[in-house]
Amino acid sequence: MKTYRVAILGCRGRGTAAARAYHQHPRTEVVALCDLVPELLEKLGAELDGVAGYTDLGRMMEEQHPNLVAIPTGTEFHFPLVMQVLDRGSHVDVEKPLCTDLEEADAMLARAGDQGLQIAVHHQGRVGASMRALRQAMAEGRIGQLRHVQGCGKGYYAGYGLMNIGTHLLTNMCGVAGPCRSVVAAGAVAGRRLAPEDVLVAPGGMGTVAGERLTGVLEFADNVSGVLLQHRFPKVDSAGYMMEVYGTEGRLFWKSSGLWWLPTPHFVPGGPAWQPLDLKLLPGFVPGGPADEADYAYADEYVRALDEGREHLCSGQAGRHVLEIMMGLFESAVTGRRVDLPQQDRRQPLKRWRAEAGLAASVPGLRDYGKWLAEEDRRLGRG
Ligand SMILES: NC(=O)c1ccc[n+]([C@@H]2O[C@H](COP(=O)([O-])OP(=O)(O)OC[C@H]3O[C@@H](n4cnc5c(N)ncnc54)[C@H](O)[C@@H]3O)[C@@H](O)[C@H]2O)c1
DSSP states (O other), X not given: OOOEEEEEEOOSHHHHHHHHHHHHSTTEEEEEEEOSOHHHHHHHHHHTTSOEEESOHHHHHHHHOOSEEEEOSOGGGHHHHHHHHHHTTOEEEEESSSOSSHHHHHHHHHHHHHHTOOEEEEOGGGTSHHHHHHHHHHHTTTTOSEEEEEEEOOSSXXXXXXXXXXXXXXXXXXHHHOSEXXXXXXXXXXXXXXXXXXXXXXXXXXXXXXXXXXXXXXXXXXTOEEEEEEEOOSSOOGGGXXXXXXXXXXXXXXXXTEEEEESSSSOOTTSSOOEEOOOOOOTTOOTTSSSOXXXXXXXXXXXXXXXXTOOOTTBHHHHHHHHHHHHHHHHHHHHOSOEESSOSOOSOHHHHHHHHTTOOOOXXXXXXXXXHHHHHHHHTTOO
């Protein structure tokens, strides 16, 4: 059986996670690492039995000819790096979100198509054990017919949280309900409606965002609805990160770490209780080892997709659709109008809105989330 040669471009937190998963998988081999920081190459290279390290992407591609390159870098660098990797003939595993706007997304997918290569977006939760168990529970008819799906983020400032965490939730919601047809959103900052001055460059390279609280309503086929809550909490709280799926006969409650089933359509105190459902690990995965289960499942899905000549479940198209939803939510939050998907106008809606109001483009602020937030609180007069 063919072993796919994998290179990792960016060797900090997410690059290390990707490298561990591809290193553990029996059908993938990490053949090269690339980072601008030599110490990171040495550290990760030592963990992976001395894999070759490069500080220059072009040289790595020329010498190693990987089948697949993982690109776990800051989001603002996804577009140029994905284009370079595609031009050099490798499939791509790019971290989420795919990129920061639809014009970039369209250009990347067009280039992948021209080159006969695929892009997959690292939405590992969509293929992880709890989403696999959720798909199985739905296929077994445990909740009857799907009615509604609701997701909630971790409590980051909403515009940033949407790009960072909302991207995971939305791909899972689409995994449950299919493609989204339209969105409507309410957005607020400091308890008032959004103004063009509230359009900001996000921290962490997440593009242009707006809103301290965003509530999105999603329309799916067959009368299925969705709600996404991206609300800033007093403190970031991973406990808030969840998805609940409502059916005519029961409910499912998803966390990245587990899945619970309610065998009635409505929770009633004193009535039937939520029951945990079993999560099955993939054969070959080593629990307790360095690789994360969902990252391993994502690598496994890439191997199957390449073997079978099909797209990864977390395909570039699926990642672009998530970006369409996110851009649609921003657009609806500032215009108050429903946005049909996919939108014809592919320009970043918040940049457009600000320009139409006669304001100059927002300037990048601080990259660190905590410092950015402190600055934003000062802008909003909170000391
Ligand atoms: N899937 C998840 O669960 C998850 C979790 C956290 C973050 N993320 C995503 O991961 C990405 C950031 O990953 P991170 O936090 O590990 O990034 P990071 O910014 O900490 O590290 C990126 C590394 O890439 C290197 N790099 C950047 N440009 C390069 C170039 N041209 N050539 C070689 N090396 C280059 C940098 O030197 C750095 O070491 C973001 O897109 C973020 O949204 C995903």
